[in-house]
Amino acid sequence: MSVGLLAVVDDIISAAVKASAKAAGVVIDDAAVTPQYVQGLTPARELPVVGRIALGSIANKFAIIIPVALLLTAFAPWVLPYLLIVGGTYLCFEGAEKVLEWFGFAHGHGDEGERDEKRLVRGAIRTDLILSTEIMLISLANLDPDLGIWQTLGVLAVIAVIMTGVVYGAVALLVKIDDIGLRMAKNPVRRVRHSGTRIVRSMPAVFRVISVVGTVAMLWVGGHLILVNLGDVGLAGPAELLYGVEELLAPLGGIVTWIGGTAFSAVAGLVVGLVIVGVVLGLARMRGKRSDLNEGRRVEESVGG
Template identity: 60%
Template sequence: MDKRYHQALLASLSPAREIHVVWRIALGSLFNKFVIIIPLALLLSAFAPWVLPFLLVIGGTYLCFEGAEKVTEWFGVRHSTEESEPRDEGKLIFGAIRTDLVLSTEILLIALASLDPDFGVWMTLGALVVIGFGMTVLVYGVVALLVKIDDVGLALMKNPVRRMRRTGAHIVRSMPAVFRVIGIIGTLAMLWVGGHLVIANLADTFWHGPYYVLHAVTDAVEAGGPVAVWVTDTALSAVFGLILGLLIVAIISGIARLLRNKSEQSVREVPGADNLP
């Protein structure tokens, strides 16, 4: 689930509702995977496998956009006032499940593309079910832990043992930094994975340029060993993802600005609009 939705949920919910909300989102995530994503992925792989690289390019581009948008937010750029507006629990959960649908689709499509093509339908289905269920348990288990760990710290601060109180205070003080680090790592991971997906799958569709450049550079550092190759590949994929994402952010921001200006101009052209309070 996108960190933006985590922040919105935690900011507007009482501690007693947090685990309930995480549970509902996890159920929605399972519905996404088992009812929507896996059946459609199997149908596409059986009847239109040529579509999968294009879907991975689209999904990778989305990850690049999300990552680049977060990078611009680090520098104080605001893209929407939606997060500051109060939303009820149901809308927050729906938004998180919708975001989960996009991210889970990409992960399961990547998993499907990496499976042995000689697998039968049932083995492929079984592998995707195991991956989808395990991913859901891992992700939302960690989310539930992070949501409640500050409560653990507060409880320890009330312990009569001084060492326990100090441990609890340390947990509470460290959580903001932990969430910041998680946000940075998550953003870099989105840029890396998104950039790599776009580069690799563009090469499988119609444009080999970025793929050839990436491999030319990694071949040049191959003498440095596998670690140097991996670091170079990862860094270049992330840079490509950032550039692509910033381009999309600029396009979307420009379109939004044009639409906003057009709307404001239409309001000004209404007779008597200047006299409105």
């Protein structure tokens, strides 16, 4: 019986590794996006915040994504593209906001502190929900359809744990590597000390690159989700444009084709995100004007009274 159990576990782990291989690109994006959420925090709060986001990621996968994905795959698979379009739109909105911040158009951000930390964690967990959804759905699509429900559930559980460990282990290393460099810089061995100094000096540039890569990743993944899934719900035009770009670049090689498709998706994501930001700002201004009007009326009534 123990041999049979070990065989089942081995099959589940093997299936998890194979199914998650095609989601590696999104895993890299997730690892690039998340460090942005801990920038600006004090060093003592970085790992606790990463830990809270990782716990939120596990909760996303086990409490929301896996149960919903299994239910929808079994009973309403037509709903999945619409959910992915909504998720992609949110990623585009987040990415467009960050692009606008690069040009000095930041808005709606309070001062740093405990309240802000909670907001950052909530934002990171929301973004993780969408990226994790794509990871799990890609993995689910690459599973053997002959697997039983319990084996499928086991495979998805293994993928959830592995992916969360990989992503947030990498994030924790990234956000604490400057501390490692500081310790190395105090080492009495000259070569180690110089290496540590170089690490510390390079980290601001590294985080700037990570911030750019993370933002582009959000726009790419969000734009790709929208383009592809619009095709799945009957609006084939955007997806055909994407495939047309990839076919046009195909003779130049796989890397050029991937870069071209990624750039097209990212630009599409930026356009969608900017539109959503404009709508959100417009609605916020309308609410602000209504609030000012109501306040004015209350003042007039109190004066008249």
